[in-house]
Amino acid sequence: MNTTKIAIFGVGLIGGSLALCFKGKPGLTVVGHAHLPELADKYMSRGVVDAATLSMEEAALDADFIFLCVPVGMLEEYLDRLSALPLKKGCIITDVGSTKASIAQAARAHDFKDFYFIGGHPMAGSERSGVEAATPLLFENAYYVLTPPPGTPDHAYDALAQLLSYTRAQIVKVDPVLHDEIVGAISHLPHIIAVALVNQVCDYNHSNSLYRLLAAGGFRDITRIASSDPLIWRDILLGNKNVLLRQLKDWNEGIAAFVEMLEEGDGQAIQEAFAKANDFRSELPERRKGMITPSFDLYLDVPDTPGIIGKIATELGVRHINLSNMQIIESREDVPGILRLSFRQEHDLERAKELLQSMSYQVSQ
Numbered sequence: 001m002n003t004t005k006i007a008i009f010g011v012g013l014i015g016g017s018l019a020l021c022f023k024g025k026p027g028l029t030v031v032g033h034a035h036l037p038e039l040a041d042k043y044m045s046r047g048v049v050d051a052a053t054l055s056m057e058e059a060a061l062d063a064d065f066i067f068l069c070v071p072v073g074m075l076e077e078y079l080d081r082l083s084a085l086p087l088k089k090g091c092i093i094t095d096v097g098s099t100k101a102s103i104a105q106a107a108r109a110h111d112f113k114d115f116y117f118i119g120g121h122p123m124a125g126s127e128r129s130g131v132e133a134a135t136p137l138l139f140e141n142a143y144y145v146l147t148p149p150p151g152t153p154d155h156a157y158d159a160l161a162q163l164l165s166y167t168r169a170q171i172v173k174v175d176p177v178l179h180d181e182i183v184g185a186i187s188h189l190p191h192i193i194a195v196a197l198v199n200q201v202c203d204y205n206h207s208n209s210l211y212r213l214l215a216a217g218g219f220r221d222i223t224r225i226a227s228s229d230p231l232i233w234r235d236i237l238l239g240n241k242n243v244l245l246r247q248l249k250d251w252n253e254g255i256a257a258f259v260e261m262l263e264e265g266d267g268q269a270i271q272e273a274f275a276k277a278n279d280f281r282s283e284l285p286e287r288r289k290g291m292i293t294p295s296f297d298l299y300l301d302v303p304d305t306p307g308i309i310g311k312i313a314t315e316l317g318v319r320h321i322n323l324s325n326m327q328i329i330e331s332r333e334d335v336p337g338i339l340r341l342s343f344r345q346e347h348d349l350e351r352a353k354e355l356l357q358s359m360s361y362q363v364s365q
């Protein structure tokens with residue numbers, strides 16, 4: 001039987017999640033390329049790909065689709081190296097980078113004859129990284145941007161869109177430059193702000209460690225994205241430098257306006273600023289997964305008994321309630337531990353809450 005070969009370069013959070021969406025589907029074979037031998041072993045032992053190789057040539061040979069899922073700063077180099085290989089005629093190369101203008105420009109500089117480059121960006125992810133964090137549910141109900149260069153034949157675009165239907169994301173076509181403007185404002189700028197805010201509190205904490213203690217809860221939640229991978233985000237910010245420099249200037253103006261309102265004690269202006277934000281936020285789509293994915297957390301008092309965590313995970317697992325993370329927040333011998341259970345979907349949280357309450361656990365949100 002003829003199979004469709006999908007090669008994934010960089011089987012991390014995003015590459016691994018895509019691999020899991022495709023693996024095992026009729027007629028598809030997924031091959032992962034690893035740049036280090038231990039990673040190839042890991043991809044196989046975790047069952048994320050059908051085969052893993054350290055050879056770029058072997059991964060790309062006869063591939064129908066090639067996904068570049070490496071840090072943004074390496075995309076151009078991977079594209080250059082691949083385009084020098086004997087690729088299958090009609091092969092579609094795509095990437096998942098969080099910025100789109102520079103890779104689109106790099107692709108334009110190539111004279112691809114027998115294959116196509118169509119940029120892509122799944123607009124969902126998390127602060128976690130690596131293949132350990134990969135899940136086939138990551139893109140469900142999210143947007144997936146494609147940036148086909150002018151002149152891309154319909155059959156190539158349609159073939160990629162059709163394959164991506166396994167992600168259960170909604171495909172949207174966007175111009176790469178416009179993509180970087182919008183994503184700069186709704187994702188890259190918030191990541192910068194979250195990091196700056198956490199670091200500001202970290203500096204205050206040097207004078208009094210109560211800052212860290214009391215920052216639990218709300219502060220921790222709104223700054224989740226500050227825990228994102230430093231290397232991945234170094235590349236994203238540098239890759240969208242000009243847009244971000246402009247948007248940071250606008251940000252500074254917004255902050256300066258708040259400074260002025262406070263200095264002048266202008267309560268009316270403060271109220272108006274909150275009302276404006278409130279109005280716009282209420283118009284944001286609620287149901288679709290956005291770029292910054294919420295996580296739904298439950299807190300559970302658990303006695304410090306061996307095996308308790310495994311028991312809870314098993315009870316959830318047998319009922320197919322999908323956990324995205326599990327963490328013991330505090331565990332001293334004299335107090336019960338607090339277990340945080342995180343879910344990606346609200347209905348998983350609701351089902352878990354019902355189950356755990358029926359098992360007489362103390363549960364809070």
Ligand SMILES: NC(=O)C1=CN([C@@H]2O[C@H](COP(=O)(O)OP(=O)(O)OC[C@H]3O[C@@H](n4cnc5c(N)ncnc54)[C@H](O)[C@@H]3O)[C@@H](O)[C@H]2O)C=CC1
Nearest residue numbers: 010011012013014035069070071072097098125126129130
């Ligand atoms: N993290 C997120 O939530 C999202 C990330 N993206 C994009 O996806 C791409 C991959 O990001 P993630 O999957 O989050 O990162 P990750 O760190 O989980 O995966 C990166 C992959 O690239 C591989 N790699 C190959 N050569 C490398 C090298 N020299 N140095 C470092 N890694 C190398 C790593 O082994 C790993 O498999 C990036 O371009 C990022 O902008 C897109 C959407 C969401």
Ligand SMILES: O=C(O)C(=O)Cc1ccc(O)cc1
Nearest residue numbers: 098124125126127291292293
């Ligand atoms: O952690 C989060 O929720 C994110 O912000 C995920 C994310 C990160 C990078 C992207 O290009 C798209 C989505």
